[in-house]
Amino acid sequence: xxxxxxxxxxxxxxxxxxxxxxxxxxxxxxxxxxxxxxxxxxxxxxxxxxxxxxxxxxxxxxxxxxxxxxxxxxxxxxxxxxxxxxxxxxxxxxxxxxxxxxxxxxxxxxxxxxxxxxxxxxxxxxxxxxxxxxxxxxxxxxxxxxxxxxxxxxxxxxxxxxxxxxxxxxxxxxxxxxxxxxxxxxxxxxxxxxxxxxxxxxxxxxxxxxxxxxxxxxxxxxxxxxxxxxxxxxxxxxxxxxxxxxxxxxxxxx
Ligand SMILES: C[S@@+](CC[C@H](N)C(=O)[O-])C[C@H]1O[C@@H](n2cnc3c(N)ncnc32)[C@H](O)[C@@H]1O
Numbered sequence: 001x002x003x004x005x006x007x008x009x010x011x012x013x014x015x016x017x018x019x020x021x022x023x024x025x026x027x028x029x030x031x032x033x034x035x036x037x038x039x040x041x042x043x044x045x046x047x048x049x050x051x052x053x054x055x056x057x058x059x060x061x062x063x064x065x066x067x068x069x070x071x072x073x074x075x076x077x078x079x080x081x082x083x084x085x086x087x088x089x090x091x092x093x094x095x096x097x098x099x100x101x102x103x104x105x106x107x108x109x110x111x112x113x114x115x116x117x118x119x120x121x122x123x124x125x126x127x128x129x130x131x132x133x134x135x136x137x138x139x140x141x142x143x144x145x146x147x148x149x150x151x152x153x154x155x156x157x158x159x160x161x162x163x164x165x166x167x168x169x170x171x172x173x174x175x176x177x178x179x180x181x182x183x184x185x186x187x188x189x190x191x192x193x194x195x196x197x198x199x200x201x202x203x204x205x206x207x208x209x210x211x212x213x214x215x216x217x218x219x220x221x222x223x224x225x226x227x228x229x230x231x232x233x234x235x236x237x238x239x240x241x242x243x244x245x246x247x248x249x250x251x252x253x254x
Contacts, residue, residue, distance in 0.1 A: 020054030051118020
């Protein structure tokens with residue numbers, strides 16, 4: 001059977017919504033701490049959480065702002081966030097199902113946009129960034145957070161290979177330079193970029209995406225055969241756990 005990319009994303013994430021709500025790798029981190037600090041300066045703002053997944057950006061910023069719209073391609077993800085927001089008593093979070101590349105919002109409707117760990121799944125990064133810029137007021141802040149490629153071709157190929165084996169909705173972990181260029185093309189000014197390391201525990205990393213056993217074994221085989229430089233760069237452990245880098249791009253709409 002032939003599937004469009006968005007159908008693949010929906011299949012991958014739809015059934016796993018609860019796993020993303022409770023994921024330790026997604027519910028904490030220095031990026032969320034910094035985001036909470038930024039959001040303290042956004043009182044009164046209407047904020048878009050683009051590719052909200054299990055909703056951790058929304059729960060982090062909701063106490064500081066007027067409204068959050070948590071938006072995701074997967075209706076099941078959006079439903080899980082709706083339930084969780086109610087459980088947490090966060091009445092200022094509303095939800096919307098939509099693809100980043102075609103947002104159902106007005107031009108300049110938002111005072112801030114945050115997008116965390118989603119863009120590497122998008123079929124069209126440029127279109128998604130253009131839409132994020134369109135719905136944001138001129139001069140307003142946005143924060144994009146995502147896994148980045150180390151750049152070196154050998155390391156880049158290893159990273160994209162294990163990501164795709166684990167999750168067929170993976171498109172690309174971009175280099176910082178690719179991100180910076182794409183943000184500029186979409187009409188954003190880059191104010192600050194920072195990075196941090198994120199250790200991924202192998203068993204929960206594949207369980208979260210229900211990676212078939214044969215593909216998880218293929219990842220372990222790639223890791224076992226990888227060069228010493230690749231093993232060192234990703235700090236690949238005996239159990240397959242490894243470390244990726246996350247970049248936070250703090251930008252403003254030009
Ligand atoms: C890893 S989860 C996001 C995690 C979440 N933002 C957080 O901080 O915990 C990636 C999410 O991106 C969504 N996604 C992937 N492609 C998308 C697209 N083109 N438009 C909107 N959402 C998309 C997926 O459905 C999934 O829920």
